[in-house]
Structure formats: C-alpha cells, structure tokens
Amino acid sequence: MRINWKKAMGLAAAVAMLAPLAACGSDSGSNGSSSAKGGTTAVTLKVWGPQTDQDSSKGDSFLATVEKNFEKAHPEYKITWQNDVVGEDDASKTVKQDPASAADVYMFGNDQLGTLIDANAIGQLGTDAEKQVKEQNGDAAIASVTSSDGKLYGVPYTGNTWFMYYNKSKFSADDVKSLDTMLSKGKVAFQIGGPWYYTAFFTGAGAKFFGDDGMTASKGIDLGDKAADVTKYLATLMTNKNFVVDDGSTGLAGLKDGTVDAYFDGTWNAASAKEALGDNYAAAPAPSFTLDGEQVQLTPFSGTKAAAYNPNAKNPKAAAQFAAYLGSTESQKLHYTMSGVTPADKSLSSTADDPASKAQLETMSNIAVNQPTISAMNNFWDPATTFGNGLKNKDVTPSNAASKVAEFEAQLKSATK
Incomplete structure (x- = not known):
C-alpha cells in the first residue's frame, strides 16, 4: 500500500496508533527508523501463530515462508521478525493480558472478536484490507469478522466449523x-x-x-x-x-x-x-x-480463523499490512499446499478439492449458523x-x-x- 505523505505528515504518532489504518496506506508512522531518505525503514514485527505454522522440520515453515514473501513484496522495510507460538484458540486470553506488549500480528478464532475489541487489542481494518476481505470471502466469512458496530476486524484465512x-x-x-x-x-x-x-x-x-x-x-x-x-x-x-x-x-x-x-x-x-x-x-x-x-x-x-494486527503495535502500518498479507489469496494457497489448511478465499474453492475441504465449504455455505x-x-x-x-x-x-x-x-x- 502506498502512503499519502501530504496527508500523513501532519498526523501525530499517537493519532496514527489509534486511528484505523485506511485506504492506500494513508496511515502514518511505522515508528521504525529509516536508514536514509527514500531508503528502507527498519521495523520489528512480533508475530504469534500456532505451532503447526512454525514447523520447520522439512525446511522453512509456513510462517517463515510468508514472512520472506512479504519482505519481497515490501522492499521498503528491513524487518526483524520475532515469532512465538500462540494458538488461535488462545489468542484473546494471551493478548488481553497486556495488549501493549502483545504481538503486533496474531492469528485468532473469530469467536474471540468481542473480547479482543473490548480489550482494545485488535485493529479495525483499513479501506484496502476491508476491500480485500470483501472480494475474497462470502457473506458468512465477512460476517465472522464484523463487529456489532459494522466495522471489520481481522482477515479470514480458513473456515472454522465441523x-x-x-x-x-x-x-x-x-x-x-x-x-x-x-x-x-x-x-x-x-x-x-x-x-x-x-x-x-x-x-x-x-x-x-x-x-x-x-x-x-x-x-x-x-x-x-x-x-x-x-x-x-x-x-x-x-x-x-x-x-x-x-x-x-x-x-x-x-x-x-x-x-x-x-x-x-x-x-x-x-x-x-x-x-x-x-x-x-x-x-x-x-x-x-x-x-x-x-x-x-x-x-x-x-466462523473463521483470521489474522489481525494490534493497534498498540510500535509499527502499526507494517503490522496491518502483514496481517492482510497473511490472509491474501497467495498466502492461503500456500497454507493449503504446505499445511492442508482449507482456504476461506472463495476463488480457491477449486484448489481445495479434497473431501474435508468440500464438506467444510458446503457446511459453511448451506447449513451452518455464524457463532456470535x-x-x-x-x-x-x-x-x-x-x-x-x-x-x-x-x-x-x-x-x-x-x-x-x-x-x-x-x-x-x-x-x-
């Protein structure tokens, strides 16, 4: 996403931390240090995800692979990654203990959305990310990351039902x-x-x-x-x-x-x-x-499992971009290929053609009800x-x-x- 510097330069860093990250990356301040004018910006991103996404026994894990792909897509950043194991089921109880020092980006089960919002531990999607979610997903998946205020939080990457x-x-x-x-x-x-x-x-x-x-x-x-x-x-x-x-x-x-x-x-x-x-x-x-x-x-x-960014992150722009990238079509396809995680992205329905993926898709599309x-x-x-x-x-x-x-x-x- 491209930053609108004319609009952003006047924003205070505190405001940038609180405001939802908007269209075209017009959010300001990653709070990283720039090596030179027009050069790369050094940022540190703390990422939490499940153990299976960090299994490197057969080479680079899914998470490490996506991080490398993100670096290639965003040469404006020089990123130091800090990965820790926190499963989607445990995200809210771990993040809300201390939102300010929790992960910048994490994966969560959408049933925890209300708790994360109450703790001010999840960032509202900006215009670009919201557009991405609406283009990739059906109504049920979109609703799964929509709060009672009508705003979207989190980028779905797989369905969650039985x-x-x-x-x-x-x-x-x-x-x-x-x-x-x-x-x-x-x-x-x-x-x-x-x-x-x-x-x-x-x-x-x-x-x-x-x-x-x-x-x-x-x-x-x-x-x-x-x-x-x-x-x-x-x-x-x-x-x-x-x-x-x-x-x-x-x-x-x-x-x-x-x-x-x-x-x-x-x-x-x-x-x-x-x-x-x-x-x-x-x-x-x-x-x-x-x-x-x-x-x-x-x-x-x-429901869904989704990627989210922490509005308390020191580098909120980069965090929001990486959360969106984790849920991108490319990353979901990789997730399925490497780990068998059924994609939420409707454009990948023909790719995920195994019996379990088909049963999940039919369940979510035709008979399930969204968990509050x-x-x-x-x-x-x-x-x-x-x-x-x-x-x-x-x-x-x-x-x-x-x-x-x-x-x-x-x-x-x-x-x-």
Missing part, C-alpha cells in the same frame, strides 16, 4: 443424510458433552443466540419451543447401542481401530481421518435427525458445559429432559442477562 468423517464402505452417500439411518447401520461417535457440538441440535430446531443477527446481547439465548424435545432426543441417543460418546479423542481413535464408522470433527484432523480410513475415507456435512416425525437439519456453529462474536457469548460456555456433562453422564434422561433443560435455560438467562 462436519462428518465416515467409512464409505459402511454408509452410502444417501445414508449419511440421516443420523437415524446411520445409527441403524453402524457405530456413530459424537461429542454429546461438548457445547460447540450438541448445540447444533438446538439451533437446527430453532434456537436463537442473541437475536436473529447474533449481535443483540439484550436478546439473550433462546433455546426455542422444541428445547425439551431436543433434549429428550439427545438423552435417548445415550441409550442407543450404536451411539458412541466421543470425548474429543475416542471418535478418531475408534475410526482408526474400526470400532467407529463415523465421527464429527473439523479440517484440522483431515489427515488423521484419511489415514485411518484409507480407501474408505469420506466426508460430508452433518446429517438431519428425526424430531417429532420431522427431519431437522443439524446446524453447527461456524459478542463478548456476552463467553457466558454461555460454562453452564453449557455443565449441561453437556449431564447428557454425557446420563444425569439427563428421557423422562427428566424437560425439567433439566428448563434448569439450563434459567442458568443461561442468569448468565447472559
């Missing part, structure tokens, strides 16, 4: 459209105790999280008119001999040893699922289930985990389902009011 891996010698492509059909033919593992997973039964049956837009905290969480029926269905699953409780590892383990024929997971375990199933490897979106005689589509939460990003959503997980444990431990039964979910709803109302 779907089904299955043994295609056990189930046909038609079978996997119905959970009940699958349970009549083989062993199916599911994380019934995990809120991110079992919530799909409720959202499929009409549950709403913070209103229709997922952004209105005052609306709270409404599990819907079918909440008791859904809970009874889940409790009944626990009595089915073909239903296997997945604790987060037993599903994949069962797929490997043949005691499980299907389980639900994301693209991060695609390689392991493929290795486990060999020639019988297949993937598909989550199926429907039968509720009161009608088919109800399981509706998972979805407002900070009020943080109050959902603890009571939801308690309820999930009740399902998993059979404390919730078909006979007490109505009273147990009523207790859960009361807890949610108290936690999210």
Whole structure:
C-alpha cells in the first residue's frame, strides 16, 4: 500500500496508533527508523501463530515462508521478525493480558472478536484490507469478522466449523443424510458433552443466540419451543447401542481401530481421518435427525480463523499490512499446499478439492449458523458445559429432559442477562 505523505505528515504518532489504518496506506508512522531518505525503514514485527505454522522440520515453515514473501513484496522495510507460538484458540486470553506488549500480528478464532475489541487489542481494518476481505470471502466469512458496530476486524484465512468423517464402505452417500439411518447401520461417535457440538441440535430446531443477527446481547439465548424435545432426543441417543460418546479423542481413535464408522470433527484432523480410513475415507456435512416425525437439519456453529494486527503495535502500518498479507489469496494457497489448511478465499474453492475441504465449504455455505462474536457469548460456555456433562453422564434422561433443560435455560438467562 502506498502512503499519502501530504496527508500523513501532519498526523501525530499517537493519532496514527489509534486511528484505523485506511485506504492506500494513508496511515502514518511505522515508528521504525529509516536508514536514509527514500531508503528502507527498519521495523520489528512480533508475530504469534500456532505451532503447526512454525514447523520447520522439512525446511522453512509456513510462517517463515510468508514472512520472506512479504519482505519481497515490501522492499521498503528491513524487518526483524520475532515469532512465538500462540494458538488461535488462545489468542484473546494471551493478548488481553497486556495488549501493549502483545504481538503486533496474531492469528485468532473469530469467536474471540468481542473480547479482543473490548480489550482494545485488535485493529479495525483499513479501506484496502476491508476491500480485500470483501472480494475474497462470502457473506458468512465477512460476517465472522464484523463487529456489532459494522466495522471489520481481522482477515479470514480458513473456515472454522465441523462436519462428518465416515467409512464409505459402511454408509452410502444417501445414508449419511440421516443420523437415524446411520445409527441403524453402524457405530456413530459424537461429542454429546461438548457445547460447540450438541448445540447444533438446538439451533437446527430453532434456537436463537442473541437475536436473529447474533449481535443483540439484550436478546439473550433462546433455546426455542422444541428445547425439551431436543433434549429428550439427545438423552435417548445415550441409550442407543450404536451411539458412541466421543470425548474429543475416542471418535478418531475408534475410526482408526474400526470400532467407529463415523465421527464429527473439523479440517484440522483431515489427515488423521484419511489415514485411518484409507480407501474408505469420506466426508460430508452433518446429517438431519428425526424430531417429532420431522427431519431437522443439524446446524453447527461456524466462523473463521483470521489474522489481525494490534493497534498498540510500535509499527502499526507494517503490522496491518502483514496481517492482510497473511490472509491474501497467495498466502492461503500456500497454507493449503504446505499445511492442508482449507482456504476461506472463495476463488480457491477449486484448489481445495479434497473431501474435508468440500464438506467444510458446503457446511459453511448451506447449513451452518455464524457463532456470535459478542463478548456476552463467553457466558454461555460454562453452564453449557455443565449441561453437556449431564447428557454425557446420563444425569439427563428421557423422562427428566424437560425439567433439566428448563434448569439450563434459567442458568443461561442468569448468565447472559
């Protein structure tokens, strides 16, 4: 991005730190030192990312490769890189501890967006980066990095949802459209105790999280008119001999040893699922289930993983540019080639043509619902985990389902009011 010096020279460095980085790089001050007029600017960028992106056992890691590519694209900088391992799932709790000394650029799961905004630890995208995000992504991915103020924060580079891996010698492509059909033919593992997973039964049956837009905290969480029926269905699953409780590892383990024929997971375990199933490897979106005689589509939460810059960075211009570069089409293609990370960029849909990538894309495009990003959503997980444990431990039964979910709803109302 080119800087508009006529406009920028009058801006104080403090203002540049606070203002969102705008079109054509008209943000000022990278606060680095320039070796000479018209020469390169020395900057230091502290970058946090997951361990897998920094694996150099087979040569340069993905992150190191992208950093080298960025240097070639931006010869105006002489960059000192400081890379540390912080996974996307841990970004918000690590960054918010001390935003001023946290990474200049980091990767995060979009469900943490509200927390990062509240901590003033994530920078609003400038005009160029916003244009990039809107050109690369579909509506769901764009919404995943859009705050309740309508502004964009973060550049998506992969989707984040779950779907089904299955043994295609056990189930046909038609079978996997119905959970009940699958349970009549083989062993199916599911994380019934995990809120991110079992919530799909409720959202499929009409549950709403913070209103229709997922952004209105005052609306709270409404599990819907079918909440008791859904809970009874889940409790009944626990009595089915073909239903296997997945604790987060037993599903994949069962797929490997043949005691499980299907389980639900994301693209991060695609390689392991493929290795486990060999020639019988297949993937598909989550199926429907039968509720009161009608088919109800399981509706998972979805979101993205994205790159962001820290508005407290000493070199905010370079940080914002690198965050955008991490989510560029070129970098996403490289991410897929080197690490198997399914790109969010819609122009790469034909490149990522493996079964898991196709299942993720179909899930996000056709059946998933965006997971709310407002900070009020943080109050959902603890009571939801308690309820999930009740399902998993059979404390919730078909006979007490109505009273147990009523207790859960009361807890949610108290936690999210």
